[in-house]
Amino acid sequence: MRSHPTGEPGPRHFQLDLPWRPPYDWPGMLGFLALRAIPGVEAVHGDAYARSIRLDDCRGWMLVHPAPRQQALRAELHLIEGAPTQRLLARLRHLFDLDADPLPIRAHLERDALLAPLLAARPGLRVPGAWEGFELGVRAVLGQQVTLGAARTLAARLVALHGEALPAPAEPAFAGIDRLFPRAAPVAEARDLGLALRMPRARAATLCGIARAAATEPGLLGDDAAGSLDSAPDGLDGALAGLRALPGVGDWTAQYIAMRALRQPDAFPAGDVGLARAVARGGPRPAARALLERAAAWRPWRAYAALHLWTGDAGAHAAA
Numbered sequence: 451m452r453s454h455p456t457g458e459p460g461p462r463h464f465q466l467d468l469p470w471r472p473p474y475d476w477p478g479m480l481g482f483l484a485l486r487a488i489p490g491v492e493a494v495h496g497d498a499y500a501r502s503i504r505l506d507d508c509r510g511w512m513l514v515h516p517a518p519r520q521q522a523l524r525a526e527l528h529l530i531e532g533a534p535t536q537r538l539l540a541r542l543r544h545l546f547d548l549d550a551d552p553l554p555i556r557a558h559l560e561r562d563a564l565l566a567p568l569l570a571a572r573p574g575l576r577v578p579g580a581w582e583g584f585e586l587g588v589r590a591v592l593g594q595q596v597t598l599g600a601a602r603t604l605a606a607r608l609v610a611l612h613g614e615a616l617p618a619p620a621e622p623a624f625a626g627i628d629r630l631f632p633r634a635a636p637v638a639e640a641r642d643l644g645l646a647l648r649m650p651r652a653r654a655a656t657l658c659g660i661a662r663a664a665a666t667e668p669g670l671l672g673d674d675a676a677g678s679l680d681s682a683p684d685g686l687d688g689a690l691a692g693l694r695a696l697p698g699v700g701d702w703t704a705q706y707i708a709m710r711a712l713r714q715p716d717a718f719p720a721g722d723v724g725l726a727r728a729v730a731r732g733g734p735r736p737a738a739r740a741l742l743e744r745a746a747a748w749r750p751w752r753a754y755a756a757l758h759l760w761t762g763d764a765g766a767h768a769a770a
Contacts, residue, residue: 460620461510461511461528461529461530461620462528462529462533463526463527463528463529464526464527464529464533464534465524465525465526465527466524466525466527466534466539466542467517467520467522467523467524467525468517468522468523468524468525468539468542468543468546468548469520469521469522469548470521470522470523470546470548471521471550471551471552471553472521472552472574473552473573473574474521474552474574474576475572475573475574475575475576476497476516476523477497478572478574478575478576478761479546479547479575479576479578480494480497480499481761481764482578482757482761483499483578484499485598486589486598486601486602487602488602488605488606488609488631489602489606489609489626490606490609490610490613490626490627490628490629491605491609491613491627491629491630491631492627493626493627495623496515497515497516498513498514498515498623499513499514499515500512500513500514500623500624500627501581501627502616502624502627502628502629502630502631503527503538503581503630504614504630504631505532505535505537505538505541506532506535506537506538507531507532508527508529508531508532508533508534508535508538509529509530509531509532509616509630510527510528510529510530510531510532510616511527511528511616511619511621511624511627512525512526512527512528512542513525513526513528513621513623513624514526514542514546523542523546523548525542528619528621528624530616530617541581541582544579544580544713545578545579545580545581546576546578546579547576547577547578547579547713548576550576550577550715552573552574552575552576555751555754556569556573558748558751559748559751559754559755559758561747562747562748562755564729564731565748565755565758565759568758568759568761568762569758571762572758572761575754575757575758575761576754576757577709577710577713577715577753577754577757578710579710579711579713580672580710580711581631582631582673583664583668583670583671583672583673583707583711583712584631584633584634584660584661584664584668584671584673585631586671586672586707586710586711587660587663587664587671587707587711588605588608588631588637588657588660588661589601589605590703590706590707591653591656591657591660591698591699591703592604592605592608592649592653592657593706594653594656594702594703604647604648604649607646607647607648608632608637608647609629609631609632610629611632611640611646611647612632612633612636612637612640613629613630613631613632614629614630614632614633615628615629616628616629616630634661634662634664634665634668635661635665637657637658637661638658638661638662638664638665640658640661643657643658652698653698655697655698656696656697656698656699659696659697659698659699660696660699663696670692670693670696671707671711671712672711672712672713685714686708686714686716686717689704689708689712689714690704690705690708690717693707693708700721701719701720701721701738702719702721702722705717705718705719705720706719709753709756714753715750715751715752715753715754716749716750716751716752716753717752717753718742718745718748718752718753718755718756719756720738720739720741720742720745721738722756723735724759724760724763724764725741725756725759725760725763726738726741727763728759728760728762728763729741729744729759
């Protein structure tokens with residue numbers, strides 16, 4: 451990790467270069483994050499991703515874009531408090547899936563005639579991770595049975611209600627990014643959350659349940675007590691069992707959290723409409739059980755297969 455503090459007074463600036471194994475599909479990563487960017491917390495500008503960040507004693511903003519003439523991403527940190535740590539570096543690598551080796555993943559998945567052209571078109575596609583397990587859990591719950599746009603609107607309301615305000619950023623890249631994502635405790639204790647967010651009462655109860663779990667058992671969502679983010683110690687089956695035990699958390703939500711927050715490469719939300727549509731290719735859409743059987747040959751990389759199918763389906767709809 452290389453860091454270079456610059457400039458005083460105001461936020462301290464640090465620059466980190468984060469290498470990756472080629473190929474790396476940065477436009478694919480950026481497109482995925484852009485569709486899900488929460489107003490007030492994150493934004494995509496050109497070839498860069500910006501967001502507010504909090505970890506341990508660090509608080510501020512980050513801007514991530516390809517490093518010039520390097521096989522790496524460059525993270526520019528503007529910190530009001532704290533300084534970069536190895537834990538922060540791990541969060542960055544987790545978020546952008548920088549430790550994946552795309553070559554064995556491609557060699558395995560391209561044996562399937564359905565996936566082969568998708569892999570050829572985007573050989574460096576990665577599985578976007580999460581800055582924080584609780585944040586990803588909230589995204590998963592808010593995304594249940596609604597469009598991406600509706601989920602973003604709900605998340606923005608939650609941030610406005612419970613997110614910590616940041617001072618107005620001086621950097622144009624951070625314009626409008628004026629809050630941190632809420633901590634779990636205030637969301638767990640919130641009353642009338644469904645009314646405040648204008649969402650069904652049952653989903654609001656699930657959201658509060660996720661928040662209580664994150665506050666009392668952070669490892670369930672990948673956040674340990676020290677603030678690190680790591681894969682589930684009990685593997686995919688153990689992670690899914692723990693998540694499904696939460697009221698209102700079904701298989702889709704559990705698989706999505708396992709895929710992005712717990713970095714489980716074989717997680718696969720078989721009940722997802724977009725996946726069924728992508729596999730059907732205009733024909734009858736398979737039921738979840740049939741899709742699971744179809745996906746058995748993709749193990750242990752089903753999360754990467756899902757990303758390729760989602761990306762290919764989104765491209766087909768855009769061209770239609």
